[in-house]
Amino acid sequence: MNSFGRLFRIHIFGESHGASVGVVVDGCPAGIALGPDDFLNDLARRKSGSIGTTPRQEEDTPELVSGVFNGFTTGAPLTVIFRNLNTRSQDYAKLRETPRPGHADYTASVKFGGFEDYRGGGHFSGRLTLGLVAAGVVARKIIHPVTIGASLMEAGGKSDIQKAIEEAVARKDSIGGIVECRVQNLPAGLGEPFFDSVESLISHAVFSIPAIKGIEFGSGFNAARMWGSEHNDAFVSPDGITRTNHAGGINGGITNGNELVFRVAVKPTSSTSQVQHTLNFKTGQMTDLKIEGRHDTCIALRVPVVIEAVTAAVLADLMLLEQKVNRIIHSRTK
DSSP, rough: OOOOOOOEEEEEEOOOTTEEEEEEEEEEEEOOBBHHHHHHHHHHHHHOOOOTSSOOOOOOEEEEEEETTTEEEOOOOOEEEOOOOOGGGGGGGGGGGOTTTTTHHHHHHHHHTOSSSOOGGGSSOOOOOOOOHHHHHHHHHTTTTOOEEEEEEEEEEEEOOHHHHHHHHHHHHOOOOOEEEEESSSSSOOTTTBOOOOHHHHHHHHSTTTTEEEEEETTGGGGGGHHHHHHHHHSSSTOBBSSSSSSTTEEEEEOOOOEEEEEEEEESSSOOSSOOOEOOTTTTEEEEOOOOOOOOOOOOGGGGHHHHHHHHHHHHHHHHHHHHHHHHHHHHHH
């Protein structure tokens, strides 16, 4: 449901226009140096402000309310919260009758019988990714020296991202994009097939991010168009390094020591300034809907750091699990 992971377990909470959003990290090892400043760089990367992002500005100041003492993690559940200080909830009242196309308004109402917090998308809002980013900051410390970098490769079908954003703004519409993530210095042997393969876990975590519609590893869908002899990655050293990396750093659901590479598809933001012809559920009549409020032209601009965060969380969990398994095996052989 709202929790993910086994040894490094994260639980997100809050709503877009509620008092706060945040995350509880259980299983965080004790003794990790951690303070509010450690979160600022990644939080700044997620923030709005540049062209193509929402005008909504929040302070996003992290409050570490448990699990940290004297500047170090204690081993107890770590709780980080972010206050919502800039909300305009009146923009969403009329949407009870006319659910926004592409949003979770209708499905959330069906799921929770109309008791859900619908303001700003409530618990389904991209605002909840703040908790994911916070968890990723902690996870990065656990997996060091493994490094993770994600970047927006294209937006609106164009490699010239700035031009694509400008065209979307002029059109008063939204666009999506493709984000690529690369992981360096990752050891071989991580992953638990069949159902907890590295691809399975990363995909599970990535699809928790609102607006994600697809994922591919290594050569991805292009592999279906290649010969087997072409797609296979020939070994060039005893430590598993290969000449090519069509597998994206994973074989049989287990990391192989090469660079882990995957890409995700981010859909266009569902809320746009375009008038949409849709159903008014109260009257039963089709009507024109113009969505008010503050929205991103291209939410994909703010997704890379969130992709990095959930990837770090998955890898931290796998690395802690691997250490636990190794300790058990070593204790049995003594």
